[in-house]
Each structure stands twice: as structure tokens, then as C-alpha cells.
Amino acid sequence: MKSVFSILVLSLFFSSMKATELITPLPQNIKYDKNRAILGKKLFSDPILSLDGTISCESCHSLKQSGADDKKFSYGVGGKIGTMNSPTVFNSVFNFSQLWDGRAKDLKTQAKISLFSSTVMAMDSIEVIKKLKNDIYYKKEFSTLYPDGVTIKNIIDAIVEFEKALVTPNSKFDKFLRGDLNALNEQEKQGYKLFKSYGCISCHNGVNIGGNLYQKLGAIKPYLGTKNQFGRYNVTKNDEDKYYFKVPTLRNIAQTAPYLHDGNATDLEDAIEIMLEYQLGRVASREDIEYLKLFLNTLTGKRAKILGEEF
Ligand code: HEC
Ligand code: HEC
Structure with missing residues (x-):
């Protein structure tokens, strides 16, 4: 109940503000030996x-x-x-x-x-x-x-x-965040708007668009695929942490199928539908799912070079 309430409040909050600062672009210069x-x-x-x-x-x-x-x-x-x-x-x-x-x-x-x-x-x-x-x-x-x-x-x-060194800067979305408003087309911008208004951004945010908090898989509706995987509970042994997993990064997400810790989502549409149903308790039109997917496609970055060679 606590998480249902906080997601509702957060999504109202995020859809009413210019939330660009909740996601920051990857640094273009990375330090490593x-x-x-x-x-x-x-x-x-x-x-x-x-x-x-x-x-x-x-x-x-x-x-x-x-x-x-x-x-x-x-x-x-x-x-x-x-x-x-x-x-x-x-x-x-x-x-x-x-x-x-x-x-x-x-x-x-x-x-x-x-x-x-x-x-x-x-x-x-x-x-x-x-x-x-x-x-x-x-x-x-x-x-x-x-x-x-x-x-x-x-x-x-x-x-x-x-x-x-495995950092992938300069995705279309990072360019957009840095002020190039034409880096996204109208449909991709619509997808980003929906990413905020549905509340995806309440869990997937920060520089990695994820990777900075644990959340329950099945925050709104129990996700039955996870019976034997307890997630964060393995570490803390607190019952409240059962089925909490690290929110994964969405960077380069179009290229990393299958999805979820159990690999049960075979493609991006599957993953988006599971998120809408189990994390947000929402039903979305095919059109909205397509827009969300188009937005997620803009998160693919460029691979850095080590000694002139792409890794
Ligand atoms: C047999 C397949 C396999 C091999 C080999 C393997 N990994 Fe992994 N790696 C995984 C799986 C599966 C996970 C997730 C496991 C989990 O969370 O319990 C993972 C997780 C990770 C993560 C965590 C990423 C995140 O977002 O939390 C990193 C980093 C990583 N591996 C690096 C390495 C490195 C470095 C090596 C070699 C020394 C390596 N892996 C070898 C399968 C593999
Ligand atoms: C309540 C927090 C929460 C919300 C809201 C949320 N997600 Fe997630 N998301 C997660 C967690 C946690 C996972 C990892 C679940 C697992 O596999 O254990 C995840 C996984 C994913 C994955 C799969 C990533 C991978 O590497 O396997 C995608 C894609 C995704 N989310 C997109 C979205 C989209 C799009 C929305 C909005 C429609 C959304 N999420 C809303 C928490 C959230």
C-alpha cells in the first residue's frame, strides 16, 4: 500500500513538472587508466x-x-x-x-x-x-x-x-537532455512524456535511468513469476524486502532482450506491458505502448573507444 501511494503521488508530481533534471546525461569524458x-x-x-x-x-x-x-x-x-x-x-x-x-x-x-x-x-x-x-x-x-x-x-x-570504460554516451536522448531539442522526433517526445506521466520515471531515473534504488517487482499487483527469487531479501532477511530488485538501467535497453531478472519478458513490448500492469496498475493503448517503445529506443548510446578501438 505504501508503494502504491508513493507511486501515485510521484507520478502526479512528475507529470506536472519539467522532469528533465531527474535523468541526467552520461558524462562524455570518462576517467580510467x-x-x-x-x-x-x-x-x-x-x-x-x-x-x-x-x-x-x-x-x-x-x-x-x-x-x-x-x-x-x-x-x-x-x-x-x-x-x-x-x-x-x-x-x-x-x-x-x-x-x-x-x-x-x-x-x-x-x-x-x-x-x-x-x-x-x-x-x-x-x-x-x-x-x-x-x-x-x-x-x-x-x-x-x-x-x-x-x-x-x-x-x-x-x-x-x-x-x-564501458560507458555509452551520446544517445539521442542524452543529446536532447543537453539541449538539442531536435534530437528526438515528435513521437519519441510523446514517448518521453508518457514515461513521465505513467510514472516510469519514479523508479527509472538518475544518470543510469535506473540503478539507484530497489523496488518491488509487483509493486501494485503480485508478480507470480518470482516465487523462488526473493531479491533484496537474500541480503537483508527482512520480510518487507521480498521481491525487491535493483531497478535496472534502461540505457541501451533496445539491445538487451530478454528482460527482467527471470528473463521472462522476451521483447520490449512485453517488458513495458509487465511494468504497466504489475508496477503501475495501468492499462495502456497499443499506441501508448508504441510511443513508450520509441522513447526507449532513443536510449541507445555510442560505445566509447579504448586506444582508438571500439570496445
Ligand atoms: C555464465 C555467465 C556469466 C559470466 C561468465 C559472467 N557473468 Fe556477470 N553476470 C551474469 C549474471 C547472470 C548476472 C546477474 C546475477 C545476479 O544478479 O545474481 C551478472 C551480473 C554482472 C554484473 C552486475 C551488473 C548489474 O547491473 O548489477 C557485472 C558488473 C558483471 N556481471 C560483470 C562480470 C564480469 C567482470 C565477469 C568476468 C569476471 C562476469 N560478469 C562473468 C552472468 C555472467
Ligand atoms: C515501482 C517501480 C517501477 C516502475 C514504476 C517502473 N519500473 Fe521498470 N522496472 C522496475 C524494476 C524493479 C525492474 C526489474 C524487475 C525484475 O526483473 O526483477 C524493472 C524492469 C524494467 C525493464 C526491464 C529491464 C531489464 O534490463 O530487464 C524495462 C524495459 C522497464 N522496467 C521499463 C519500464 C517502463 C517503460 C515503465 C513505465 C511504463 C516502468 N519500467 C515502470 C521498477 C519499476
Whole structure:
């Protein structure tokens, strides 16, 4: 009830004001250490980091598919299937915590979870150091960039330095936010208006258009798909946190299907309809759903370049 009320109040509030400042454009200049990021990029895409040498971070976070994969659930080492849809790694540096339930406080904690989790890369800390020290490229790069050479801390540091570079600025919508009012056409502007008036913006806001709060999936109407996934409750063990998940970023959303932590929404229309029904208790016309979709399409940004190469 509390959340129903707050969403109603917030959506009234947002539709009555010029809400552009609730979403801010991505920074165009991002700070990261280039050499460590290049090493991190190599590690990110190298199956050497998994126990059986078959899986890299990129297996589930394809850099060509906007940082996610196209599966409902991803396969880790030994064909083990996960239970959560892989989110994008693009712009994840701007999330206030990592993972659907926020159990990783930052990217470093998150990268360790992927590396050592038995259903992901199942790596062993002694084994990974041995493998990298036996590799001519890694041995040399680590000793050039870090005084103590190959260590778990340095492996994680390099990967995270690369992740900091995975920012996708200059989407049509960011250009619009920066004052280029022609960057969106009339239909896209209508979609943005609806995004505010339906109240989507009450949960999806900030620089990542998400990533800055936990909200219940099923805020208005119970979402039955989540029976076995408790979200934030995993971390806090408070009953009130059951079915709360980190509100995901909507940046590059047109490219990261399927959607939701359970991968149950196969396309963008599905995801929009689920949001309207379960998060807002609204029924929208086909036309409005189409406008919302056109707006979401404007959130696709440009991939940054590392040493002149697109990541
Ligand atoms: C087998 C597939 C798989 C591999 C390999 C994998 N990930 Fe993930 N990644 C996932 C899934 C699934 C989630 C969501 C899990 C959850 O929330 O419980 C995730 C979540 C993340 C997130 C959090 C994003 C957010 O919005 O919360 C980041 C960052 C990330 N992975 C980076 C990495 C890095 C770095 C590596 C390599 C060290 C890696 N991943 C390897 C599947 C994978
Ligand atoms: C009450 C908060 C709330 C409102 C309002 C809301 N959302 Fe969401 N949205 C969420 C949460 C939480 C998730 C993640 C749910 C999950 O999978 O566990 C989500 C997920 C999504 C996704 C899928 C993202 C992905 O990467 O899987 C899309 C797309 C989306 N929302 C768009 C919208 C649109 C469009 C509206 C308005 C019609 C809207 N949302 C309204 C909280 C909200």
C-alpha cells in the first residue's frame, strides 16, 4: 500500500513538472587508466579465467550485444545454467550496487563473485595466478603495470578499470537532455512524456535511468513469476524486502532482450506491458505502448573507444 501511494503521488508530481533534471546525461569524458583497461579488456574476453578454460566474462556479457547475452539464463562452466538473466555491463559503473539483489557493493566485489562462483567461472585463486604467470603476455603486462605483478587484487583491478570504460554516451536522448531539442522526433517526445506521466520515471531515473534504488517487482499487483527469487531479501532477511530488485538501467535497453531478472519478458513490448500492469496498475493503448517503445529506443548510446578501438 505504501508503494502504491508513493507511486501515485510521484507520478502526479512528475507529470506536472519539467522532469528533465531527474535523468541526467552520461558524462562524455570518462576517467580510467588506459593501460590497465587494455589489460582488463584482454582478461574480460579470455576463457583462461575459468576453471576449464571455456568461459570468459564476455561469454555472458557480449561486448557486441550491449554487454548482455540473448539467453533467458546463461551457461557457466561445465554447461551449468544460472537462475538469473545476465544484465548489461555497460554503464554498470553508475549503479549504486551490483547484481539484481544488490549483494555486491561495487564492481570489484562483483567481479570476484563471477570469477569464483561455481555456476559462473568456478575459478580457483591459486590456479588462476599460476595460469596467468605461465602466460608470457600476462606475466609481462602485470609486472609492468603493478609492482606486485599477478595477484587476485590486480586481476580484479584491471577488469574493473576496463568496466569503467564501458560507458555509452551520446544517445539521442542524452543529446536532447543537453539541449538539442531536435534530437528526438515528435513521437519519441510523446514517448518521453508518457514515461513521465505513467510514472516510469519514479523508479527509472538518475544518470543510469535506473540503478539507484530497489523496488518491488509487483509493486501494485503480485508478480507470480518470482516465487523462488526473493531479491533484496537474500541480503537483508527482512520480510518487507521480498521481491525487491535493483531497478535496472534502461540505457541501451533496445539491445538487451530478454528482460527482467527471470528473463521472462522476451521483447520490449512485453517488458513495458509487465511494468504497466504489475508496477503501475495501468492499462495502456497499443499506441501508448508504441510511443513508450520509441522513447526507449532513443536510449541507445555510442560505445566509447579504448586506444582508438571500439570496445
Ligand atoms: C555464465 C555467465 C556469466 C559470466 C561468465 C559472467 N557473468 Fe556477470 N553476470 C551474469 C549474471 C547472470 C548476472 C546477474 C546475477 C545476479 O544478479 O545474481 C551478472 C551480473 C554482472 C554484473 C552486475 C551488473 C548489474 O547491473 O548489477 C557485472 C558488473 C558483471 N556481471 C560483470 C562480470 C564480469 C567482470 C565477469 C568476468 C569476471 C562476469 N560478469 C562473468 C552472468 C555472467
Ligand atoms: C515501482 C517501480 C517501477 C516502475 C514504476 C517502473 N519500473 Fe521498470 N522496472 C522496475 C524494476 C524493479 C525492474 C526489474 C524487475 C525484475 O526483473 O526483477 C524493472 C524492469 C524494467 C525493464 C526491464 C529491464 C531489464 O534490463 O530487464 C524495462 C524495459 C522497464 N522496467 C521499463 C519500464 C517502463 C517503460 C515503465 C513505465 C511504463 C516502468 N519500467 C515502470 C521498477 C519499476
